[in-house]
Amino acid sequence: MCAGRLDILVNNAAFQRTYDTIEEIESEEWDTTLRTNIYAPFFLAKAAVPHMKEGSSIINTSSIQSKDPSGNLLAYATTKGAISNFTTGLAEMLGPKGIRVNAVAPGPIWTPLIPSTMPPEKVKSFGSETALGRVGQPAELAGAYVLLASDEGSYMTGSIIPVTGGRSMI
Numbered sequence: 001m002c003a004g005r006l007d008i009l010v011n012n013a014a015f016q017r018t019y020d021t022i023e024e025i026e027s028e029e030w031d032t033t034l035r036t037n038i039y040a041p042f043f044l045a046k047a048a049v050p051h052m053k054e055g056s057s058i059i060n061t062s063s064i065q066s067k068d069p070s071g072n073l074l075a076y077a078t079t080k081g082a083i084s085n086f087t088t089g090l091a092e093m094l095g096p097k098g099i100r101v102n103a104v105a106p107g108p109i110w111t112p113l114i115p116s117t118m119p120p121e122k123v124k125s126f127g128s129e130t131a132l133g134r135v136g137q138p139a140e141l142a143g144a145y146v147l148l149a150s151d152e153g154s155y156m157t158g159s160i161i162p163v164t165g166g167r168s169m170i
Helices: 027-051 071-097 113-117 120-125 138-149
Strands: 008-011 057-061 100-106 160-163
Touching: 008 027, 008 138, 027 057, 027 071, 057 071, 057 138, 071 100, 071 160, 100 138, 138 160
Parallel strands: 008 057, 057 100, 100 160
Antiparallel strands: none
């Protein structure tokens, strides 16, 4: 970052819990999920853009859940779909300023959210449904973020980059 300027914003906060029925999801929980997962990137981008110049980059974190939602992650998946739409819409809005907006969409990645929000039987098989047959590690996402932040990604905007172990996002 140069004085008075912001070159890269990465929005990577998330909140998730699993539920078997919609009746189990409390209004407060729904609101917390939306505020953490979609309100925060909106307000951070809004605050950052006045300090960004041509060539700057905003990178949001979406999820495979945006295209292939799991019913037991209804609130989380809803917000990740919203982030994907927010990303493409904001890319169009900021394109004339030369500010790129993209997202990384992780598939099954081993983070602290997994054992703390999933039943033990799902944790054991988490990631086994990928083409690679395993869960990803957080470090395996780094290359996608670096590409989108770097000059090598200078012609990329409005893109959602899947890092899913081979699970389709189509």
